[in-house]
Amino acid sequence: MIIFFGDSEDEYSRIVIESLIKIAKERNINTIYYIDMKGISNKTDGYNELIDILKPVLKEKKIKTPSLVAIKEGKPVQLETGIYKTITNPYKSLTKKEIKYMEKQFDCILKCNKPKSNVCVKEVAC
Numbered sequence: 001m002i003i004f005f006g007d008s009e010d011e012y013s014r015i016v017i018e019s020l021i022k023i024a025k026e027r028n029i030n031t032i033y034y035i036d037m038k039g040i041s042n043k044t045d046g047y048n049e050l051i052d053i054l055k056p057v058l059k060e061k062k063i064k065t066p067s068l069v070a071i072k073e074g075k076p077v078q079l080e081t082g083i084y085k086t087i088t089n090p091y092k093s094l095t096k097k098e099i100k101y102m103e104k105q106f107d108c109i110l111k112c113n114k115p116k117s118n119v120c121v122k123e124v125a126c
Contacts, residue, residue, distance in 0.1 A: 001071040002110065003033045005063050010038075011090035013066040016082040019102040020068065027110045037065050054079070070112030078112055080105040 004020065006013035024032060040047060042062070051061055057069060057079035070078045082102040087094065094102075 001033065002029065002031075002112070003035060003069045003071065005035050005037050005065055005067040005069065007038045007065040008036050010065050012083060012087070015087070015090050015094065016066050016102055016106075019082065019099060020106050023103055023106040023110055027107070029110055032068075037063060068106065068109055070109050072112060078109050080109045082106055 002024075006017075020032070024030075040063075042048060042051075051058065051063070054063065054069065054076050055061075057076045064081065066081055066083070068080050068082065069076050082105045084098045084101040087098055
């Protein structure tokens, strides 16, 4: 299972969608669950429980947008943002390098969707 945590008003969430859809189609993935994090915070009911569930893949005790999470056997196994370190302005056109990075990260995490994939095991994660 793949879950995309985005924010409907966040430009960073919007710039990754095109690459995500492209790679999902290439991998024949028809379903990616979307959670709109707009207005959701640690004061929202259920947020802290979600943080506890995602703890194995979170770097901080919060969900940043955009984030793509792979779930295997009911547990989160990998998280990617797809945001390359040089993307500091979501309103400018992305470079080929930035797009390639995004697509590579999304391709890696979408491999987790295969039933017998071991790609998301920490030792071999992208």
